[in-house]
Amino acid sequence: MGQSVCRCQRRTLMVFAASFLFAARLDAQPMPRSVTLAANPPGTVFYSLASGLAKVVSDGAPMQMVVQPYSGTSTFLPLLDNGEIDFGINNAVDMALSYQGPERLKIGGRNPFQHAPNVRLVMRGAILTTAFLVRKDAPIKTIQDIRGKRVTGEYPAQLANWYNVFGFLTGAGMKFEDVKIVPVPGANEGVDALIQGRADVALHAVDSAKVKEADAAIGVRHISLDCSAQGEKRLRAGVPGYYPHWLKRGQAAAIAEDTCVNAYDIYLTSHKSAPDRVVTPVVKNIWDNVDKLAPLYPSFKDWTRQRAVDADVTIPYHPAAAQFFKERAVWPSQMDEAQRKLLAMNP
Numbered sequence: 001m002g003q004s005v006c007r008c009q010r011r012t013l014m015v016f017a018a019s020f021l022f023a024a025r026l027d028a029q030p031m032p033r034s035v036t037l038a039a040n041p042p043g044t045v046f047y048s049l050a051s052g053l054a055k056v057v058s059d060g061a062p063m064q065m066v067v068q069p070y071s072g073t074s075t076f077l078p079l080l081d082n083g084e085i086d087f088g089i090n091n092a093v094d095m096a097l098s099y100q101g102p103e104r105l106k107i108g109g110r111n112p113f114q115h116a117p118n119v120r121l122v123m124r125g126a127i128l129t130t131a132f133l134v135r136k137d138a139p140i141k142t143i144q145d146i147r148g149k150r151v152t153g154e155y156p157a158q159l160a161n162w163y164n165v166f167g168f169l170t171g172a173g174m175k176f177e178d179v180k181i182v183p184v185p186g187a188n189e190g191v192d193a194l195i196q197g198r199a200d201v202a203l204h205a206v207d208s209a210k211v212k213e214a215d216a217a218i219g220v221r222h223i224s225l226d227c228s229a230q231g232e233k234r235l236r237a238g239v240p241g242y243y244p245h246w247l248k249r250g251q252a253a254a255i256a257e258d259t260c261v262n263a264y265d266i267y268l269t270s271h272k273s274a275p276d277r278v279v280t281p282v283v284k285n286i287w288d289n290v291d292k293l294a295p296l297y298p299s300f301k302d303w304t305r306q307r308a309v310d311a312d313v314t315i316p317y318h319p320a321a322a323q324f325f326k327e328r329a330v331w332p333s334q335m336d337e338a339q340r341k342l343l344a345m346n347p
Contacts, residue, residue, distance in 0.1 A: 031062050031063055031277060031278070032063050032278065033063055033064065034063055034064040034065070034066050035063055035064075035065050035066070035086035035087060035278060035282070036065075036066055036067075036068045036085050036086045036087065037050050037053065037054050037065050037066065037067050037068065037086070037087045037088065037089065038050075038068050038069075038070055038076040038079070038080060038085045038087070038088040038089070039051075039067055039068070039069055039070070039088070039089045040069065040070065040071075040072055040073070040089070040158065040186075040187075041069050041070070041071060041072075041186070041188060042069060042209075043188055043208065043209045043210040043213070044187065044188065044205065044208055044209075044210065045128065045205040045207070045208045045299055046089045046205075046266070047067070047069055048208075048209065048297045048299070049089055049125070049126065049266065049297060049299060049300070049303075050067045050089045051067055051296075051297075052293055052296035052297050052300060053065070053089075053268065053286060053293070054066065054067050055296065056285060056286060056289045056292055056293060056296075057281075057282050057285045057286065059285075059289070060281075060285040060288070060289060061281040061282060061284075061285045062281060063278075063281075065087070065282070068085065071157035071158070071185065071186060072155075072157035072158030072159070072160075072186055073088075073090055073091070073094050073158060073159065073160060074094075074112070074113060074114075074156075074157065074158065074159045075157060076088060077090070077094070077098050077113065077114065077116050077119070078114050078116065080116070080119060080269065080270070080271055081098075081114075081116035081117070081118045081119055081271060082118070082271070083118075083271050083273050083274070086270060086271075086274060086278065087122065087268060087269065087270050087274075087282070088119075088268075088269045088270070089266065089267070089268065089269075090266070090267050090269050091128055091160055091264055091265065091266055091267065092241045092264050092265040092266075092267060092313065092314045093107070093160060093163055093239060093240075093241045093242070093264055093314070094113065094159065094160045095119060095121075095267060095269065095314050095315045096240070096241060096314035096315070097111045097113045098113040098114065098115065098116040098119065099116060099117065099119055099314065099315045099342075099345070099346070100345055101113075101115030101116075101117070102115065103115075104345065107163055107166070107238070107239055107240070108163070108166045108170075108238065108239075112159055112162075113159060117345075117346035118271045118272045118273070118346075119269055119270075119271055119272075119315055120269065120270050120271055120272050120274070120315065120316060120317065120318035120321075121267055121268075121269055121270075121313055121315050121316065121317045121318065121321065122267075122268040122269060122270050122279060122282065122283055122317075122318055122321045123267070123268045123283055123286060123287075123308045123321065124265055124266075124267060124307055124308055124309065124310050124313055125265070125266045125267060125268055125302075125303045125307065125308075126265075126266050126299045126300060126301075126302040126303040126307075127245065127263050127264070127265060127266070127299075127302045128205060128263065128264055128265070128266045128299075129205065129206040129207075129245055129247070129252075129261045129262065129263050130164050130203060130204065130205050130206060130261065130262045131203075131204075131206055131222040131223065131224075131225065131259065131261040131262060132146065132151075132168060132201050132202070132203055132222065132223050132225075133191065133194060133201070133202045133203065133204055133211065133214070133220050133221070133222055133223075133254060134194070134200065134201055134202075134220065134221060134222075134223055135194065135200075135218055135219065135220055135221075136215075136218075136219035136220055136221050136256070137219065138200065140200065140201065140223060141223070142223060142224065143168065143171075143172045143174075143223055143224065143225055143226055144172060144226075145223075146179055146200070146201050146223075147174070147178050147179065148178070148179065148180065149179055149180065149200040149201055150179075150180045150182050150198070150199045150200045150201065151165065151179040151180065151181060151182065151199065151200065151201040151202075152165075152181075152182050152183075152184045152189075152190030152193055152194070152199045152201065152202045152203060153165050153176070153181035153182065153183065153184070154181065154183040154184065154185075155184065155185065155186060155187070155190070156185055157185040157186045158185075158186045158187055161186070161187055161190075161203055163239050164203055164262060165203060166238065166239065167235055167238050167239040167242050167262060168203075168225055168235075168262065170234050170235065170237075170238035170239070171225050171226045171227075171231045171232070171234045171235035171238065172225070172226040172231060172234075173226070173230075173231075173234065179201075182198060182199045184199075187202075187203060187204050187205070187210070188204075188210050190202040190203055190204065191204050191210050191211070191213075191214050194214065194218075194220070195214055195217050195218055201223075206222065206247065206252050206253075206254075206255070206261055207252035207253050207298055207299065208253075211253050211254050212253045214254075215253055215254050220254050221254050221255070221256040222254050222255055222256075222259050222261065223259070224259045224260040224261075225244060225260050225261065225262060227244040227246070227260035231244075232244050235262070241264050241265070241314065242262055242263070242264050243262075243263050243264070244260050244261070244262065244263065245260070245261055245262070245263035246258060246259070246260050246261075247259050247260075247261055252298070265307075265310075265313075266299075266303075267313075267315070268282075268286070269315070270318050272318065274318060274320075276319065276320035276323075279318050279320035279321060280320045280323075280324060283320070283321050283324050284324065287305060287308070287324070287328070290303065290304060290305055305330070308325065308330065309325050309330050309331055309332075309335060311332075311334050311335055311338040312338075313338070313342075314342075315342060316339050316342035316343050317339060322335075322339065
């Protein structure tokens with residue numbers, strides 16, 4: 001009996017020693033010289049946010065963060081999921097659809113995203129606001145006026161924009177059949193179609209470089225969504241994660257009068273195999289230097305410590321990020337249950 005206990009203890013010690021040596025080898029692995037941050041193309045809000053985050057991280061972390069532009073989220077999410085890309089800038093709705101996959105979640109009867117069960121959240125960031133855009137001299141005054149008009153759509157490179165159009169129409173009690181869809185691959189090309197006269201209505205993020213370019217070229221303005229009580233109810237039910245947000249006249253480019261736009265959250269994302277030694281310094285440098293972000297781009301005003309953690313996020317946090325937030329006492333008790341439920345979706 002005594003020999004059996006001794007053998008068991010030796011095995012336990014050997015397993016413990018092996019685990020300790022493995023962890024030590026991981027810690028001893030060199031920090032990568034650079035990490036990639038995937039984003040949408042130059043001219044988009046996501047690219048501007050990625051550039052600002054990369055600057056702040058690179059200035060303080062032991063590695064450089066390099067922005068890698070792609071045509072859209074749908075093109076780089078598979079690479080983020082399998083770890084070929086280190087980090088990404090994404091929105092909450094895209095991440096819900098991709099993390100849960102087409103078998104579990106559909107919006108508007110569809111989910112064209114490839115299942116991405118390995119994506120993880122590093123930090124909840126700023127609010128993304130989007131709205132329809134028209135020429136400044138167009139007779140279109142409200143969203144109801146777009147019936148029968150040429151509206152940019154499809155967006156195969158940026159699938160999130162299909163949900164924007166769907167949400168805007170649904171909120172107004174309309175369907176795709178009520179407008180004439182002009183196919184475009186992405187949001188920038190949609191604005192180009194508006195500038196060139198091939199479309200009457202386009203879609204883009206509020207205050208983006210592309211909107212400012214269009215305003216300088218032809219003069220443009222955003223139009224309000226249907227933000228009545230019923231319109232808001234239809235919007236929220238149509239696309240979970242969307243909510244209305246009012247902007248004052250002149251608060252952003254092409255906001256010619258008080259305008260109700262669509263809002264949803266922007267995420268800094270990674271993947272579950274990303275090493276803690278990489279994720280921790282990234283989130284730490286953003287956290288410690290968050291005040292340096294706002295001067296870099298207007299949307300960073302909403303990228304705050306207070307918004308970093310939230311129980312309504314659509315994907316689970318990376319363990320290193322969760323631990324970081326716990327150590328700073330900004331991980332409330334309900335977060336553990338929210339994290340557990342999200343992880344259970346992809347066991």
